[in-house]
Amino acid sequence: xxxxxxxxGVIGDPIAHSxxxxxxxxWLKRYGIRGYYVPLHVSHDKLPRILKDLPxxxxxxxxxTIPHKEQALALANGVTDRxxxxxxxxxxxxxxxxxxxxxxxxxxxxxxxxxCVPEWRAADGPxxxxxxxxxxxxxxxxxxxxxxxxxILANRTRARAEALRDQLGARVELLxxxxxxxxxxxxxxxxxTTSLGMVGTAPLRLDFSRVRSGTVVNDLVYAxxxxxxxxxxxxxxxxxxxxxxxxLHQAAPGFERWFGKRPEVDEELRRVxxxx
Ligand code: NAP
Numbered sequence: 690x691x692x693x694x695x696x697x698g699v700i701g702d703p704i705a706h707s708x709x710x711x712x713x714x715x716w717l718k719r720y721g722i723r724g725y726y727v728p729l730h731v732s733h734d735k736l737p738r739i740l741k742d743l744p745x746x747x748x749x750x751x752x753x754t755i756p757h758k759e760q761a762l763a764l765a766n767g768v769t770d771r772x773x774x775x776x777x778x779x780x781x782x783x784x785x786x787x788x789x790x791x792x793x794x795x796x797x798x799x800x801x802x803x804x805c806v807p808e809w810r811a812a813d814g815p816x817x818x819x820x821x822x823x824x825x826x827x828x829x830x831x832x833x834x835x836x837x838x839x840x841i842l843a844n845r846t847r848a849r850a851e852a853l854r855d856q857l858g859a860r861v862e863l864l865x866x867x868x869x870x871x872x873x874x875x876x877x878x879x880x881x882t883t884s885l886g887m888v889g890t891a892p893l894r895l896d897f898s899r900v901r902s903g904t905v906v907n908d909l910v911y912a913x914x915x916x917x918x919x920x921x922x923x924x925x926x927x928x929x930x931x932x933x934x935x936x937l938h939q940a941a942p943g944f945e946r947w948f949g950k951r952p953e954v955d956e957e958l959r960r961v962x963x964x965x
Pocket of ligand 1: 794819820821822823824825844845846849882883884885887891909910911932933935936937939
């Protein structure tokens with residue numbers, strides 16, 4: 690037994706909406722760990738100073754969310770290969786060698802699908818990714834890393850998709866945004882990484898009539914949990930996977946590094962986070 694109280698948190702601007710404090714707070718309580726995980730509202734100009742001060746205040750590390758993910762990567766002393774490739778950090782650990790930056794979004798994405806569809810393997814067939822923003826980078830990295838033979842990428846703004854393909858390599862193929870439905874029958878996995886379908890935005894409406902039954906369809910949007918996109922996929926015989934699990938799984942590596950325990954992602958955690 691030690692007197693040490695372990696500290697971690699999440700840095701963003703805004704931050705009040707973040708579900709991370711409820712998530713980590715639940716794990717701390719569940720495993721009886723003496724620690725706190727707090728929301729930290731930090732503006733862009735103050736990020737360098739705050740990241741310098743937090744280790745001195747006893748923080749083990751922090752999650753980083755919008756709009757600081759790119760700046761946090763640039764401020765780190767060490768960076769994992771995946772964070773460098775994704776171009777953003779979401780998990781910082783304070784060590785004797787300075788700030789170590791990682792990006793666990795791709796790991797969370799894969800772990801979520803595997804938990805919902807245990808027999809799913811990225812290497813078994815082509816995937817389709819809709820969107821080319823920050824979340825898409827992590828999803829594309831993860832699919833390629835897991836051995837997807839081909840990833841078809843469609844984004845409303847084609848130039849953004851081209852930039853992602855140029856960076857992430859030969860297995861990424863571009864598809865015009867208006868041709869998505871034609872290609873649905875060619876893939877075993879479809880992922881919506883756009884913000885369409887989020888509360889307050891228009892839904893992502895697709896005709897799934899050409900999809901193969903059993904195709905895994907994942908929406909990264911988790912508010913609402915059942916989007917119009919997921920409901921249509923389910924009605925067409927697809928295996929629908931919601932986005933909440935990715936949020937929960939991406940948090941696990943940070944918790945383990947800072948608090949020393951690999952946490953479980955289960956139904957109880959889902960309930961806690963949904964009601965937060
Ligand atoms: P982002 O960088 O702002 O990218 C937004 C994407 O949505 C872009 O591809 C954008 O296309 C597309 N988009 C926006 N409005 C559109 C419209 N009207 N029609 C077609 N495409 C549209 O955002 P992000 O950080 O990648 O996040 C995207 C979504 O993923 C959000 O809903 C976020 O909450 C969710 N997310 C979930 C998790 C999780 O753990 N489940 C993790 C990260 C993100 P253009 O390039 O054409 O603008």
